[in-house]
Amino acid sequence: MPVGAVREPPLLECSFGSSDDRFVISVNEAVRTILEQISPLPGEEVPILQAGGRVLCEDVRARRSVPPFANSAMDGFAVRWQDVAHAAEFPPVTLKLVEAVAAGYVAKRRVSEGVAIKVMTGTPIPVGADTVVRVEHTESHGEQLLIKAVDGPGSHVRQAGEDIQKGELALEKGKLLAPADIGLLASIGKSRVRIFRRPRVAVISTGDELLDVRDSPRPGKIVNSNGYTLAAAIQEIGAAPVSFGIVRDKRKSLVAALKRAARCDAVMTSGGISVGDYDLVKEALGEAGARIEFWKVAQKPGHPLAFGRLRNKPVFGLPGNPVSSAVSFLLYVRPALLKMMGHRNLFLPVIQATLEHEIKKSRGVKEFIRCRIRTDNGRSFVSSTGAQGAGVLRSLAMAQGLIVASEEQTQLEKGSEVPVILLGRLEALNEELGF
Numbered sequence: 001m002p003v004g005a006v007r008e009p010p011l012l013e014c015s016f017g018s019s020d021d022r023f024v025i026s027v028n029e030a031v032r033t034i035l036e037q038i039s040p041l042p043g044e045e046v047p048i049l050q051a052g053g054r055v056l057c058e059d060v061r062a063r064r065s066v067p068p069f070a071n072s073a074m075d076g077f078a079v080r081w082q083d084v085a086h087a088a089e090f091p092p093v094t095l096k097l098v099e100a101v102a103a104g105y106v107a108k109r110r111v112s113e114g115v116a117i118k119v120m121t122g123t124p125i126p127v128g129a130d131t132v133v134r135v136e137h138t139e140s141h142g143e144q145l146l147i148k149a150v151d152g153p154g155s156h157v158r159q160a161g162e163d164i165q166k167g168e169l170a171l172e173k174g175k176l177l178a179p180a181d182i183g184l185l186a187s188i189g190k191s192r193v194r195i196f197r198r199p200r201v202a203v204i205s206t207g208d209e210l211l212d213v214r215d216s217p218r219p220g221k222i223v224n225s226n227g228y229t230l231a232a233a234i235q236e237i238g239a240a241p242v243s244f245g246i247v248r249d250k251r252k253s254l255v256a257a258l259k260r261a262a263r264c265d266a267v268m269t270s271g272g273i274s275v276g277d278y279d280l281v282k283e284a285l286g287e288a289g290a291r292i293e294f295w296k297v298a299q300k301p302g303h304p305l306a307f308g309r310l311r312n313k314p315v316f317g318l319p320g321n322p323v324s325s326a327v328s329f330l331l332y333v334r335p336a337l338l339k340m341m342g343h344r345n346l347f348l349p350v351i352q353a354t355l356e357h358e359i360k361k362s363r364g365v366k367e368f369i370r371c372r373i374r375t376d377n378g379r380s381f382v383s384s385t386g387a388q389g390a391g392v393l394r395s396l397a398m399a400q401g402l403i404v405a406s407e408e409q410t411q412l413e414k415g416s417e418v419p420v421i422l423l424g425r426l427e428a429l430n431e432e433l434g435f
């Protein structure tokens with residue numbers, strides 16, 4: 001995705017507060033600048049069941065071997081290979097059955113010459129035995145056991161440490177923990193584990209026009225949907241949103257809210273970052289003591305976008321328009337938060353797809369066009385979800401992807417191959433699997 005092959009001009013010196021368009025930077029440069037300034041948070045120790053989907057913050061060595069002892073991989077009979085090597089249907093080998101042992105128990109007898117012990121899947125291999133003959137290859141008559149076929153020396157024995165040896169590196173720092181990893185940790189006797197801490201992310205929604213969803217409608221007012229979109233987006237990636245509610249377009253209120261918000265691990269504002277009379281977030285950031293790196297990116301939607309550091313915490317001034325702020329979150333805040341949580345895979349997946357209709361755009365900006373994706377015979381086809389206004393949240397809600405149109409392009413031809421950022425799982429996968 002954003003960090004790509006195109007060689008970008010170096011980051012320009014920003015003189016704070018200027019509205020000069022020379023200070024617009026490219027999407028790739030913005031992503032690079034942000035990620036350069038983000039480091040992973042320290043680790044925390046949690047019970048393993050809380051570690052799924054999080055990133056491991058320590059190398060974990062096995063303190064036990066798994067399995068801890070050699071055991072049977074089949075229901076059958078533990079024998080000595082030399083006793084049964086020549087077994088066949090005609091003639092079978094006859095052994096003496098001396099004991100039957102369930103999984104979870106240890107045989108009292110040993111397997112000596114001419115002897116067999118009945119075992120189940122998981123039963124420890126009795127002393128003296130080296131091979132298991134499966135039940136299907138035998139016939140028992142009381143204490144007499146006929147072996148009619150064998151699968152080879154050592155067959156159906158799971159050796160101690162076959163999965164993992166004591167002292168071996170079981171999981172490496174940086175591993176994104178999936179359910180099998182949690183089970184692996186349990187199997188080696190590790191009940192708690194160190195993972196990267198999740199960032200607490202302050203969400204400040206600015207605007208005199210904003211009401212909460214629970215408030216009654218009032219003339220001139222709209223619901224603060226950004227606060228919800230952004231909090232949900234933070235939650236989706238496993239970080240913790242901290243809502244600072246609605247802050248009015250007053251410099252003093254903004255400065256106070258920003259200062260309080262800087263106690264979190266990252267700060268995000270929406271609105272008030274553009275060039276309107278009441279767009280005071282940039283000024284307030286400066287007054288609160290933030291160092292601003294940039295505040296404009298050559299993109300659509302989401303042209304105004306401030307990034308800087310406030311009391312050494314990353315601060316993102318997202319635009320107010322609902323789609324602009326949501327897309328800016330995906331492009332910039334999401335990878336930054338993932339990096340803070342120790343992830344190595346920071347970007348949404350990108351596929352190549354065939355465009356179903358022509359798209360026109362202006363030169364000099366990178367555009368992200370909300371689209372639907374359909375697959376046909378293993379090929380993906382994309383088409384716009386319709387109205388692409390920065391305020392039309394529904395067309396983002398309907399979208400499965402974002403078509404990426406580069407700065408140089410002015411037109412994307414029907415039938416051409418275009419890169420598409422995937423926003424979620426494609427239902428088409430189910431079709432391909434035949435469900």
Ligand code: AMP
Pocket residue numbers: 205206207209210222223224225226227270271272273274276279319320321322
């Ligand atoms: P602004 O950048 O503050 O001028 O906002 C741009 C547009 O986005 C305006 O139409 C705002 O009403 C709208 N907007 C700003 N903040 C929010 C929000 N939190 N939720 C929904 N719409 C918003």
Ligand code: MG
Pocket residue numbers: 206207208249271272278279320
């Ligand atoms: Mg505003």
